[in-house]
Amino acid sequence: MNATAGKLLRPGGPDERRAAVLAWMVVIQALCALFFIGDVVFDLYAGDGQAPGHLWLEGFVALVLVFGLGVLIVELRQLLARMERVTASLMAARGEMAEVIEAFFSDWGLTPAERDVALMILKGFDNESIAGIRGRAVGTIRAQSAAIYGKAGVDGRTQLLSLFMEELLAEPE
Amino acid sequence: MSMNSGGRPGARKYRVWDPLVRITHWGVALGVLLNAALTDPEGTLHEQVGYVVLGLVVLRLLWCIVGPRMARFAAFPPSPAAALAHVRDMLGGDRAVHLSHNPLGALMAYNLWLTLLVLSITGIMMGTVAFFGVEWVEEVHEAAYGWLMVSVALHVGGVLFDQWRTGVPLVRAMIDGRKAVARDRPVK
Ligand code: HEM
Numbered sequence: 444m445n446a447t448a449g450k451l452l453r454p455g456g457p458d459e460r461r462a463a464v465l466a467w468m469v470v471i472q473a474l475c476a477l478f479f480i481g482d483v484v485f486d487l488y489a490g491d492g493q494a495p496g497h498l499w500l501e502g503f504v505a506l507v508l509v510f511g512l513g514v515l516i517v518e519l520r521q522l523l524a525r526m527e528r529v530t531a532s533l534m535a536a537r538g539e540m541a542e543v544i545e546a547f548f549s550d551w552g553l554t555p556a557e558r559d560v561a562l563m564i565l566k567g568f569d570n571e572s573i574a575g576i577r578g579r580a581v582g583t584i585r586a587q588s589a590a591i592y593g594k595a596g597v598d599g600r601t602q603l604l605s606l607f608m609e610e611l612l613a614e615p616e
Numbered sequence: 617m618s619m620n621s622g623g624r625p626g627a628r629k630y631r632v633w634d635p636l637v638r639i640t641h642w643g644v645a646l647g648v649l650l651n652a653a654l655t656d657p658e659g660t661l662h663e664q665v666g667y668v669v670l671g672l673v674v675l676r677l678l679w680c681i682v683g684p685r686m687a688r689f690a691a692f693p694p695s696p697a698a699a700l701a702h703v704r705d706m707l708g709g710d711r712a713v714h715l716s717h718n719p720l721g722a723l724m725a726y727n728l729w730l731t732l733l734v735l736s737i738t739g740i741m742m743g744t745v746a747f748f749g750v751e752w753v754e755e756v757h758e759a760a761y762g763w764l765m766v767s768v769a770l771h772v773g774g775v776l777f778d779q780w781r782t783g784v785p786l787v788r789a790m791i792d793g794r795k796a797v798a799r800d801r802p803v804k
Contacts, residue, residue, distance in 0.1 A: 466635035470643070470675065477671040516682060523634050523684045530631065
């Protein structure tokens with residue numbers, strides 16, 4: 444399992460892409476609106492014998508562009524505000540999750556090495572990757588994970604994970 | 617606000633510049649470069665680039681009112697007193713990092729925006745019948761241009777200096793929107 448795939452709000456994630464597209468649209472539409480407003484003002488001053496219908500049309504286009512610009516700005520503003528909110532609650536949740544994990548690990552009496560391995564198991568790394576990262580033999584990691592599962596009273600990776608999910612999703616008593 | 621994913625180990629990442637801030641910044645910088653070095657000052661391209669820069673600055677200033685928290689005037693109020701205090705903090709070895717512009721950088725941002733407004737407005741005036749050939753307009757345009765060049769040099773120098781001082785890659789933050797702040801540095 445790839446531990447970095449599918450992270451919420453990672454750089455270049457869907458929300459960021461949407462925000463970037465919206466920002467480009469705001470910029471381009473603002474310049475277009477400015478162009479038409481400038482054109483109308485210029486025509487009004489120069490008054491070089493253009494049909495009034497032309498002026499009305501340009502004025503109307505300018506108005507529509509400005510209205511659209513307002514809509515885009517509100518949209519972008521809301522998207523950015525939502526991204527900020529999600530990040531803030533994610534941070535809070537992470538802090539609390541870290542505490543929950545810490546509490547479980549202490550409860551089970553894991554050694555420092557087992558804590559590191561258990562954390563990587565929770566993050567979704569397999570034994571081979573953990574061995575690579577920690578510079579240990581795969582056999583060592585396998586033995587350590589067995590010790591972790593034993594201390595936690597579960598029979599494997601999936602059950603270990605579900606312990607934490609249960610804790611997160613359970614109704615508070 | 618902070619993001620922990622990726623980046624250098626030991627650095628917290630804060631999303632600070634939204635895409636509109638970044639697009640307007642680099643758009644303005646590109647326009648200034650074009651009009652300072654490449655376009656013919658008498659030509660229409662020079663005028664058109666000037667209009668685009670004006671549009672971008674006006675949009676950014678609007679964003680200072682309706683934009684997200686970090687992009688607003690309130691996040692970096694123009695305050696000479698705060699700038700002085702910031703200089704004192706720097707000399708005193710304060711390690712804190714500002715998430716928005718630091719108070720000195722804020723003054724520079726206002727200076728750049730004002731100068732750009734003066735520059736584009738006098739530029740437009742020079743193209744109108746009423747002010748065509750009027751000397752003081754041209755003089756103000758020239759003076760604003762000189763001042764802008766000095767300011768941009770100070771601006772880029774200031775950015776590089778602060779990048780060195782705080783270890784926060786500021787230029788990268790203006791590109792990908794995130795400031796990476798070392799864990800041992802408090803943020804303000
Ligand atoms: C050439 C003309 C340039 C102009 C007129 C200009 C103008 C500005 C302005 C007005 C701001 C405030 C931005 C905002 O809040 O929206 C700003 C910020 C910034 N500019 Fe420029 N800039 C120019 C060139 C550059 C260059 C070449 C660089 C790269 C070295 C640069 C790097 C930055 C950075 C990093 C910031 C954010 C500073 C911070 O973190 O507080 N700028 N610039």
